[in-house]
Every structure is written in C-alpha cells, then in structure tokens.
Amino acid sequence: MPELPEVETIRRQLEPLLVGRRLGRAWAFAHAKFLPALDVGPALVERVDRRGKYLLVGLDDDRELVIHLGMTGSLRVRPAGDDGDAYVRAWWAFEDERAGGEALEYRDVRRFGRLAVAEGGRYAGTLAVQGPDALDRTLDAETFWRSLRASRRAVKTQLLSQRPIAGVGNIYADEALWRVGINPARRTVTRAQAAALLDALRDVLTASLHHGGTTLTNYRDVAGREGRNQQRLEVYGQAGLPCPRCGTELRARVLDARTSTWCPSCQPR
Numbered sequence: 001m002p003e004l005p006e007v008e009t010i011r012r013q014l015e016p017l018l019v020g021r022r023l024g025r026a027w028a029f030a031h032a033k034f035l036p037a038l039d040v041g042p043a044l045v046e047r048v049d050r051r052g053k054y055l056l057v058g059l060d061d062d063r064e065l066v067i068h069l070g071m072t073g074s075l076r077v078r079p080a081g082d083d084g085d086a087y088v089r090a091w092w093a094f095e096d097e098r099a100g101g102e103a104l105e106y107r108d109v110r111r112f113g114r115l116a117v118a119e120g121g122r123y124a125g126t127l128a129v130q131g132p133d134a135l136d137r138t139l140d141a142e143t144f145w146r147s148l149r150a151s152r153r154a155v156k157t158q159l160l161s162q163r164p165i166a167g168v169g170n171i172y173a174d175e176a177l178w179r180v181g182i183n184p185a186r187r188t189v190t191r192a193q194a195a196a197l198l199d200a201l202r203d204v205l206t207a208s209l210h211h212g213g214t215t216l217t218n219y220r221d222v223a224g225r226e227g228r229n230q231q232r233l234e235v236y237g238q239a240g241l242p243c244p245r246c247g248t249e250l251r252a253r254v255l256d257a258r259t260s261t262w263c264p265s266c267q268p269r
C-alpha cells in the first residue's frame with residue numbers, strides 16, 4: 001500500500017503535469033468510491049498537495065479533489081478517450097488547448113482506493129482526524145510523545161491509525177521501530193524513545209522518498225516505474241532471516257490484523 005514516500009513521489013510528478021491546466025469532462029466507474037470524480041470541474045488546477053497518504057488537487061473554485069490510492073491505485077496522464085483498460089476507475093479530460101486531447105486517469109485494480117471532493121478545506125474520514133504529516137517539521141518530539149501516551153494501544157497500531165502522525169504504514173513503521181529498538185506491541189514509550197522514533201520515522205521516509213518509494217508488488221509512479229527502496233528494507237517482510245544488526249532470527253506476528261516483523265533481541269518487550 002502506498003505510504004508517504006510513494007504518494008509524495010507521485011505528487012511531485014503530478015504537480016508540473018497538472019498545475020495551470022483545466023479539468024473538464026469526467027468519467028467514473030459506477031461505484032460510490034469513484035463517482036465523486038464527476039463532481040470535479042470544469043476547474044483550473046492551482047496546486048497539488050499531500051497530507052499523509054492523501055493527494056489533494058486544489059482547484060480554483062475553493063474545492064479539492066481528494067485521492068487515496070488504497071492498495072493498487074495509480075495516476076497517469078495519457079491521451080483522452082477509452083483505451084480499453086478495464087481497471088480505469090475515473091478520468092478527467094483537460095480542457096485547455098495545450099492539452100492536445102489528454103486526460104488525467106485514475107486506475108485501480110483492486111478498488112481499495114477512493115475519490116472525494118472537499119469544499120473549503122472540510123474533510124471527512126481519516127483525513128479529517130489524522131495527525132500532522134510525518135514530514136511536517138512543526139511536529140516536535142514532545143507533542144508526538146504526548147499523542148502516543150494518550151492511547152494504551154500498541155505503538156505500531158497507533159502509528160498505523162495515522163493519529164499521532166500521518167503518512168506511516170506497515171513498511172516504514174516496522175523499519176523505524178527496529179532502528180530504535182522498540183517492540184511493535186509495546187503500549188508505553190518513554191519521552192526519549194518517542195523522540196528517537198520520530199527521528200527514525202523521518203529518516204526512513206526521507207530515504208525512501210530519495211529512492212522513489214518502495215515497490216513490493218503494485219506501486220508504480222506516474223511514469224509507470226517501480227520504486228527503488230525495496231532493496232534497502234532492513235526488516236519489513238524478512239521474518240526468518242537474520243537481524244542485520246545482531247544476527248538473531250527476525251520474527252513476524254499479527255498485531256491488530258497487520259503483520260509486524262521485529263527482532264526479539266533488539267526490540268524486547
């Protein structure tokens with residue numbers, strides 16, 4: 001599932017392709033998750049933002065097209081018209097003359113993604129309640145620690161909830177917790193641990209962004225390319241292999257319905 005580095009990679013690529021262009025005629029697959037595509041436009045794209053794992057396409061009518069890529073969602077700009085791809089869930093044709101008959105297309109094989117239109121910065125669902133973006137430098141370690149302390153759930157579960165910090169999913173949570181030696185099932189962390197965890201999260205996210213994100217199976221950028229960060233993962237998905245730090249066999253267990261990988265020596269309970 002795309003997390004912050006993958007969504008930010010897409011945002012950076014989309015920005016020059018969309019800003020200053022007018023979205024016109026739209027089409028959507030007949031499902032409540034994609035029909036909001038039809039509520040967009042005609043409108044000029046003013047900016048392409050991101051909050052956590054959400055893309056926000058800012059329009060000149062005080063509205064935003066909100067895109068969550070789910071598990072297999074991807075975006076590209078291609079010639080307008082039906083291209084016979086059964087997995088396209090929505091498209092928006094560009095109206096301006098420089099477009100030359102192009103469209104922004106949303107494709108999603110497994111349909112875990114969704115589209116919405118937000119007006120005047122009023123959001124719904126996770127986007128409305130999630131914490132500050134992980135790369136938002138105004139979030140300090142003390143605030144992060146206090147928001148972790150506000151819940152008694154496992155630290156990994158809290159990270160995946162997006163409430164203490166937005167943009168972190170299973171891959172980067174496992175990587176960061178391993179780096180700082182915090183067991184994913186721990187229910188309390190010290191102030192020092194929280195500070196180290198925040199730094200580690202930002203480090204793993206930034207490094208992955210630098211390498212175009214992580215492609216395990218599905219993720220592709222706007223140009224259809226895979227990320228390059230998957231070769232750099234140290235523990236995620238590597239249960240049974242030796243810990244890169246101490247050699248102990250890495251373990252996996254299901255914690256609140258998500259598989260976590262950790263080192264029993266470096267990350268004691």
Ligand SMILES: [Zn+2]
Pocket residue numbers: 243244245246247248263264265266267
């Ligand atoms: Zn270890």
